[in-house]
Amino acid sequence: MRLSPAPALDPGLAGSLVLLHLAVVAGGLALLSSASVSASGLESVRCRLQGTPRPPAFSQDGDFVIGGVFSIHNYMHTVEHSYTSLPEPLQCTGSLNSRELRFSRAMVFAVDEINNSSDLLPGVTLGYQVHDSCNTVPMAMNVAFHLANGLDPMFDTGEQCSGSPTVTAIVGESASSPTISMLRIIGPFGIPQVSHFSTCACLSDKKQYPTFFRTIPSDQFQAAALAHLIRHFGWTWIGAVRSDSDYGNYGMAAFLQAAQEEGICVEYSEAFSRTNPLSRVQRVADVIRSSTASVVVAFVSYRDMKILLREIDSLPSPPRQWIGTESWVTDPDMLRFGLCAGAIGFGIQRSVIPGLRNFLLDLSPQKVSNSPLLTEFWEGAFGCRLGIGTSSTDIGVEEKVCDGSEDIQQLQTPYTDTSQLRVTNMVYKAVYAIAHAIHSIVCEERENSTVNCDKNLNVKPTQVLERLRRVNFSRNGYQVSFDANGDPVATYELVNWQIQESGKMEFVTVGLYDGSLPPDQRLDIEREITWLKNSTQVPVSVCSESCPPGTRKAVQTGKPVCCYDCIQCAEGQISNKSDSSDCLICPEEYWPNAERDLCILKPVEFLSFHEVLGIILTACSVGGALLAIATAAVFYRHRHSAIVRANNSELSFLLLFSLALCFLCSLTFIGRPSEWSCMLRHTAFGITFVLCISCVLGKTIVVLMAFRATLPASNVMKWFGPPQQRLTVVSFTFVQAMICTLWLVLSPPFPVKNITTYKEKIILECDVGSAIGFWAVLGYIGLLSLLCFVLAFLARKLPDNFNEAKFITFSMLIFCAVWITFIPAYVSSPGKFTVAVEIFAIITSSFGLFFLLFVPKCFIILFRPEKNTKKHLMEKTSNDIRY
Secondary structure, three states: OOOOOOOOOOHHHHHHHHHHHHHHHOOOOEEEEEEEEOOOOOEEEEEEEEOOOOOOOEEEOOOEEEEEEEOOEEEEOOOOOOOOOOOOOOOEEEEEOHHHHHHHHHHHHHHHHHHOOOOOOOOOOEEEEEEEOOOOHHHHHHHHHHHHHOOOOEEEEOOOOOOOOOOOEEEOOOOHHHHHHHHHHHHHHOOOEEEOOOOOHHHHOOOOOOOEEEOOOOHHHHHHHHHHHHHHOOOOEEEEEEEOOHHHHHHHHHHHHHHHHOOOEEEEEEEEOOOOOHHHHHHHHHHHHHOOOOEEEEEOOHHHHHHHHHHHHOOOOOOOEEEEOOOOOOOHHHHHOHHHOOOEEEEEOOEOOOOHHHHHHOOOHHHHHOOHHHHHHHHHHHOOEOOOOOOHHHHOOOOOEOOOOOOHHHOOOOOOOOOOEOHHHHHHHHHHHHHHHHHHHHEEEOOOOOEEEOOOOOOOHHHHHHHHOOOEEEEOOEEEEOOOOOOOOOEEEEEEEEEOOOOOEEEEEEEEEEOOOOHHHOEEEOOOOOOHHHOOOOOOOOOOOOOOOOEEEEEOOOOOOOOEEEEEOOOOEEOOOOOOOOOEEOOOOEEEOOOOOOEEEOOEEOOOOOOHHHHHHHHHHHHHHHHHHHHHHHHHHOOOOHHHHHOOHHHHHHHHHHHHHHHHHHHHHOOOOOHHHHHHHHHHHHHHHHHHHHHHHHHHHHHHHHHHHOOOOOOHHHHOOHHHHHHHHHHHHHHHHHHHHHHHHHOOOEEEEEOOOOOOOEEEEEEOOOHHHHHHHHHHHHHHHHHHHHHHHHOOOOOOOOOHHHHHHHHHHHHHHHHHHHHHHHHHOOOHHHHHHHHHHHHHHHHHHHHHHHHHHHHHHHHOHHHOOHHHHOOOOOOOOOO
């Protein structure tokens, strides 16, 4: 495109400018601008091309111009750049490829045919600019700039050097590498490019090449077609050979992938090239001879295939069923190899283009002399020199001047051979696709079925690009359309090498492959196929028998992949069909049946009220709560007795109440976890245990303060009476309640399905949500327990016949021991036993507090009433205890 001199640069053009610089180095074209002020005072920008414009091989003006790029020559003149002067203009060299010349002339024919049509673009004239890329990347880049910028060496613009491209679309190139280089330049500007012969599968990547289309199927389709063909005949054990080139390597890679998806096994995959030593080709031939696969797929160029078949034919070899690609399976020169009798393969469909042959042969010396390219072709084909006033002395002894007697009708060259128009039809369809896209933009159908076209409409390449994606028409019986990747429907002829009654081997079209149909309808075999040894029986090529469901194929050690044993699927996997290459992993909530051919639901497990462990823990929990309630009843019945009054009855009743809650809160851990039960079990446990420990801590402080109050002039009990005791319990419990509230608000516990602990079953459990919240609750309980233990330990030797501090010390010691051992047990216990460990810790610590703090008192109240007196309590006390 013409580049603007404005300082601000669109980031999307950065990559294109880099390529522009490279193209300039290679002799390409760029635009330079200089500003000047006109007489009217307006600034004008003068733009000039940097580089020497190279005229097209064929050109014609029109309302809309189509570019064409073909590899008419095979090489480019190599120039060494000094970088001190302007580079020399690029020039093509080498022999002229008359087949590519036919392609370019077919484009001219198609444009002329469209211009004479009353149905397609009536009243509109299409032009063309056909360039020779020399089959090289630098020249292809040079041509891309020609087509984008035009050929005017200098022009003035109003403001900047940007403008519309000179072409609306491009046909070409013939090879993939030059096509890619062109797309890097013109792609960012939205100029569509329709190739007739670039088959690289990489060009289907719309992220890299959004403006690329092609009328020839991608190699990816041919590889898929070959795999489909092989699977159709039941061959699961094949050999593969390929050319050691981009064509063979990329094509075979695509085929092997498609073959794997079809369940086809490959015994060997060998690569070679005609430039390899003969020993390399012999080794490949020996592999084919010694293999057990009777079917051989050859993704090989026709030049390499000749060398391989010649080597195989040199020694006696077992018969092989050859499967070929379009490169060699329709090459007439290959028919001399009788060992390939019965070969089948895909070729591009032959076509008929009415009027093309007459157009190609409509060349006279006068017409030819007006075109340097046609002149070169004419002189090379007839071995004479076109020119006026040229004598034999001037042109050399071996050369002669064309005298007009040359008859192109009798010429036998690829240019004149129209018996098998395969790729030529791809050029023809590319031109018509672009014409249909332009037609959909500039033409509209009137009510009277007439078509009106506006040839003055400014058509942008991006508009043509958008319409190309939607073209769908038929020409000469051939359908033209593109898929989302810009590829056409893959249609091939299935060609079979058959020996006729005369003994001559010929190509016989026995079927078609249409990639647009459903997979089971794509291959249509219309005629009987003749196989190797001139047999009508389909050859067999397998290595191992079928594997039943529940097993998978396992490659035998030291043998090819198609020789396998049937191995039962591994744990957690199934195969529900025969000949499974891999077993399927059951979904997370499923597990295989005994036959391992079906996935069934995993049993769900959680600590239930109905199982033995749940019943035992429930009984212990309820029993503990009933004991606490019964003890409270005993204390209430004897509330006026000395031992009840001496042990702070208010805190004792609150402690019994909290112990009952501690026993009962363990029930929330049993049963199917739910969102509410998960939140309730941890918060209820945390708050009730803190309430319990707070009561014990209060009793411990009371014991310490009581004995301290017996000291002379001590008034400490005044500051730790019943109100202060209640406030202490409430304060400690409130802190735990706040911790639990923050836990529930920020990251509450929630039910989860544990599928990692056991493979064959699902454990329903509660996830703590926030590990910090969970361990904060336990840590706060542990902190209060440790404080209580320390205070009770300090008060253990205070004088009293029933000094409660000793029991508190032992109860806290048991409590701490239980919860310290709980931590590793909790972390290491699997599945539902994690919950059981937590319940066991709750019940055990609760029973520890209950038995040490209340059982001795109940024993005295119920069985030793004589000791339940103030006198007995004061027997060994030298000071009175004030409560």
